[in-house]
Amino acid sequence: MPKIAASTPTYLRIADLIRKDIFAGSFIAGQRLKILDLAKRYVTSQMPIRESLHILQGEGLVRVLPNRGAVVQAINEKFLADHYDMLKAIEMLLVRNAAEVASSDVLDFVKAEAVKFNKAVGKGDVASCLRADKRFHRAINRLSGNDLALDFVERQSKIPDAQRLRVGYGLERLREASGEHEKLIDALAANDGDQAAKIIDAHLTGAKEDLFLRLAASDDIRFSGFGRKAGSGW
Structure with missing residues (x-):
């Protein structure tokens, strides 16, 4: 079993492990996830398993x-395309609201996060790029003051993020x-909220297209045909 950090609650760590195992193919579509079996697999009690399954259901x-x-x-x-569509709709809302209150002092912080992303790109480390990108967008989204929308983005982005960590980025996509x-x-x-929303639209569309291309090019046969045959099962 892979190691998990001890700094987060057990149910969140277990949810992360189950999520990774689903994407790795350890659990297949339609398979029952029995609480006792999961507790044994992840060496924990039944309560955090139940809580983690509620998170994954959400x-x-x-x-x-x-x-x-x-x-x-x-x-x-x-399924993945629908996630991107939902994220796009919510993030377009968030940046529109953020644009209304953006000021030079808060933008200095946002610019600093953009610099950190560029440095991560230079290192070529996928995890660092992903973390830096999330910090950049989180800094902007928080300006909206919409906590419900922020929570939605945090939860729903875990699905594409997990796949991104598996297959990485195309260099051209990072530059874009x-x-x-x-x-x-x-x-x-x-x-300019309308322009900001258009940029987010293009940004997430480009991210989706790059991810689908890399999934299709991966050694995992479950992803063959991605980007060409919508709705094909894994």
């Missing part, structure tokens, strides 16, 4: 069915993302 990775318990969701290209960050900062500085 993300759409598992379904809780009457008399069957938790069942692994059938994940396919449409860096340029889009700069354009987004300019739109916020101009308090």
